[in-house]
Amino acid sequence: MTAVPGSITDGRALVDEAMRACVDRLDPANRRVIAYHLGWTDADGRPADAGGKALRPALAMLSGRAAGAPPENALPGAVAVEFVHAFSLLHDDIMDGDRTRRHRPAAWTVFGAAAAILAGDALLALSEELLLEQHTRGAHWAAEALTAATQRLISGQALDMGFETRADVTLDECLTMASDKTGALLACASSIGAMLGEAPAELVTALTGYGTEMGLAFQLVDDLLGIWGSPETTGKPVLSDLRARKKSLPVVAALTAGTAESARLAELYAAPGDPAEADLREMAELVEAAGGRAWAEAEADRRVALAAKHVGDVEMDDAVRAEFRDIALFVTARDH
Amino acid sequence: MTAVPGSITDGRALVDEAMRACVDRLDPANRRVIAYHLGWTDADGRPADAGGKALRPALAMLSGRAAGAPPENALPGAVAVEFVHAFSLLHDDIMDGDRTRRHRPAAWTVFGAAAAILAGDALLALSEELLLEQHTRGAHWAAEALTAATQRLISGQALDMGFETRADVTLDECLTMASDKTGALLACASSIGAMLGEAPAELVTALTGYGTEMGLAFQLVDDLLGIWGSPETTGKPVLSDLRARKKSLPVVAALTAGTAESARLAELYAAPGDPAEADLREMAELVEAAGGRAWAEAEADRRVALAAKHVGDVEMDDAVRAEFRDIALFVTARDH
Numbered sequence: 001m002t003a004v005p006g007s008i009t010d011g012r013a014l015v016d017e018a019m020r021a022c023v024d025r026l027d028p029a030n031r032r033v034i035a036y037h038l039g040w041t042d043a044d045g046r047p048a049d050a051g052g053k054a055l056r057p058a059l060a061m062l063s064g065r066a067a068g069a070p071p072e073n074a075l076p077g078a079v080a081v082e083f084v085h086a087f088s089l090l091h092d093d094i095m096d097g098d099r100t101r102r103h104r105p106a107a108w109t110v111f112g113a114a115a116a117i118l119a120g121d122a123l124l125a126l127s128e129e130l131l132l133e134q135h136t137r138g139a140h141w142a143a144e145a146l147t148a149a150t151q152r153l154i155s156g157q158a159l160d161m162g163f164e165t166r167a168d169v170t171l172d173e174c175l176t177m178a179s180d181k182t183g184a185l186l187a188c189a190s191s192i193g194a195m196l197g198e199a200p201a202e203l204v205t206a207l208t209g210y211g212t213e214m215g216l217a218f219q220l221v222d223d224l225l226g227i228w229g230s231p232e233t234t235g236k237p238v239l240s241d242l243r244a245r246k247k248s249l250p251v252v253a254a255l256t257a258g259t260a261e262s263a264r265l266a267e268l269y270a271a272p273g274d275p276a277e278a279d280l281r282e283m284a285e286l287v288e289a290a291g292g293r294a295w296a297e298a299e300a301d302r303r304v305a306l307a308a309k310h311v312g313d314v315e316m317d318d319a320v321r322a323e324f325r326d327i328a329l330f331v332t333a334r335d336h
Numbered sequence: 337m338t339a340v341p342g343s344i345t346d347g348r349a350l351v352d353e354a355m356r357a358c359v360d361r362l363d364p365a366n367r368r369v370i371a372y373h374l375g376w377t378d379a380d381g382r383p384a385d386a387g388g389k390a391l392r393p394a395l396a397m398l399s400g401r402a403a404g405a406p407p408e409n410a411l412p413g414a415v416a417v418e419f420v421h422a423f424s425l426l427h428d429d430i431m432d433g434d435r436t437r438r439h440r441p442a443a444w445t446v447f448g449a450a451a452a453i454l455a456g457d458a459l460l461a462l463s464e465e466l467l468l469e470q471h472t473r474g475a476h477w478a479a480e481a482l483t484a485a486t487q488r489l490i491s492g493q494a495l496d497m498g499f500e501t502r503a504d505v506t507l508d509e510c511l512t513m514a515s516d517k518t519g520a521l522l523a524c525a526s527s528i529g530a531m532l533g534e535a536p537a538e539l540v541t542a543l544t545g546y547g548t549e550m551g552l553a554f555q556l557v558d559d560l561l562g563i564w565g566s567p568e569t570t571g572k573p574v575l576s577d578l579r580a581r582k583k584s585l586p587v588v589a590a591l592t593a594g595t596a597e598s599a600r601l602a603e604l605y606a607a608p609g610d611p612a613e614a615d616l617r618e619m620a621e622l623v624e625a626a627g628g629r630a631w632a633e634a635e636a637d638r639r640v641a642l643a644a645k646h647v648g649d650v651e652m653d654d655a656v657r658a659e660f661r662d663i664a665l666f667v668t669a670r671d672h
Binding site for chain 1: 453462495
């Protein structure tokens, strides 16, 4: 298993403390749902330790270092991107009817959809509040970028929901969806610390480019794991994306490859009712035989290289540059 | 029927045009839900004319005039407050299970809860985007105030949802809830144009005070109409708030009055199942007999007077001041 880079674990305590202080401002009802959703408590409100890897805050903090700013300066950005991420997961789970999140019951199954909708709204508003209460030019820049990223995240989710009832999704549309739903917020996370540090536009642009490519690579790997990943690491049942007939990137690449396997896969995807276990195994084989797996693996590698090039082409501390590259390699490693 | 003040109808076309241009930026799926929700289209996407009275944009435009700023300057604020209002109605209808909104099926019953959740998210993000793309000190101020108002609106809804399962709601809690859920956004609407115009803090504070008091008065009257209003004007069935056993202001005033009628009302509110028609009529009579109706009417009048005092105490054009007062009288008139 690829080791977790230090930059993901280092600032974790600082970000965690700032997140808790922010959530403490909310009313008790929303606080309860959010503490559970973020993994801080169990369903009964008892302390727990079930949080995610906090990739976005780590990128935000690192981008502050790239701009030469002190850690406190990037902190509101780190918290804000994680809150937007948490908001989107809270609402997506309701919209998609997903009952499990990180090996635990999704928040809406514990507290009800109404409470989960409202808690998501509170997180979204809080993320903006955090940035805007800093009265600097950099904070305005960061808030504007975060709102634009949120809007893309939302339109990506709209596109994704539309895919469910369509048999003619193109690979371009699927890439746009992934770029909106996953890439935009990772691009914002990778540059928000630099914006808060009022870095030159050139650095912010390079970091945004890094995050965009890394985000696509991350989604490609996530989609590969959604088919071939082990339930222990994904937290979802085996072959779960195929079970839900999700139009993920490797699947759409296979569906649009024009092979005999593409046609058979399309047939299985269009069949009514829940797929049988044998059908699920056949679907996975068809995605591979139609070239969907190999394409996704190669495309992920290509995007990681592009991400590395973005941080390679701009002036920053060499240690910071290396950490950006380590993170891209880590989150796209296919051995976890 | 009290005549609609000119300030509510005057800027309507300008705001409407700006709102449509903003919604046009969104993806087609969210656009469709929002156009329906805002009353621009019917369920099949055909043009319709079913919008609300756009009170919040009118207040925003008027507050721009109070600051002596040109109308274009207040426009993003007018659109932003209306989008936050529309977002909250979209999500509240899902959370509260309300199937009707302004005499039409609520958006979630037409497009599904998932689409309505996402469209609400898009409106909330859009409201911030609109303000932040103005790179002025006033826009930052406005965005910060709008986010704070949104956060209060959300905690008011959380409090309101909590009331449903509680028999011990105090009048103070009920006033806090109304102040958060209705007052905060009206206070922001009444001052956002002045913030965008970078008016003196004194004017913004006075207008916020006006909106706070007017918002409470508005909610008191809305609660009175929720019991005694005619279905033609409220767009809801007769006695609908009592049918839903809503803990509205006149009801809580009656429940906490310590009279024999209070006790009987509490009994009917605690009874299981849907109330019979005779029970509904008895509930309405009990609210009145326990003094809830008279208290709410007097409290609304008192708040309107306080609102008028806020705009009376600060320097602004006399015509603008008169329009603020007209709006407060109009929205709290009990003959419509």
